Amino acid sequence: MEPKTFYKIRFTDCDSFKHLHNSGYIDYMLNAREDHLKDFHDISMTMLYEKGCGWMVNKHEIVYLAPALYNENICIKSSLIKLSDDTLLVEMSMWNEQETQLKALLWTKFIHVNMQTSKRDKHPDWFIQLAKPIENTTLQEVNSLNERLAMLVRR
Template sequence: MKNLPKLLESKAKIRFQDCDPFNHLNNGSYINYFMNHREDELVSKYDIDIYKMANTIGKSWVSSSNQITYIRPALLMETVIIESQLINYTTSDLYVEMRMYNANKSQLKAVIWSGFTHFNLLKLSREQHTDELMKLFQSVHSPIDAKTFEERIKQIKKSSRKTFV
């Protein structure tokens, strides 16, 4: 494996159709922004196109869990930075942390932990990751020291008091 980035980052603009009457990103829409970021970056940085995989080999990942906390609102037409990293993996599951910031990364907007299960769409069952995928995951794995989402949020909020305005 060549040197692949462990931290993936992209920009997005908060759009009108995704906002509530207060011009804040609607709570449910955060997940769409996070998932769009991750899908785009997997193709761009790791050459993993989950839709192509589904169509050609009948295997991909399905979302299995999400835990999210909203820290500051993302606003209509605001440019945000979204980061993601693989924080854990097993022979059939992936766990990713994603964070949304304002454009200069001085304000953390939201944090999500998402779980994904490798799935065989033809057999309609859980699928084991190939050796090649396991090597990729090993090379980009970027663990954090928190054991639970709640513990992680406490860590982030504690460091945010020092770092973020």
């Protein structure tokens, strides 16, 4: 299952042409991913932080395809593509409300950080057990963001 939620594009996130700022796409998608973890998988960032786990963005790879406009309702979907010893690769996509037009596709690589040492560290075993079941193994055969984009556009 690929979690999805709907959001309304806010005035303060747009430019004078009523387009969502480029950085706003990333903000909306990261916030949606946090919501998806909580609402669909019962995983809260607060709980993860309390257990000493945190993540830093190592890399964003994004393709902008269509403008998201002020007051528009959009749909954001997300998936954990790959869980490794110390990283997560997450896909987030932004669609129009009807989910017929892809507006942006984002792949983000997160690095696990031990909050006690503030250093990169392997994921603890309990986290691997928590995250493994939500890994979208069907996407692991996809080699690049562009390959994935081609899959989504032709569907």
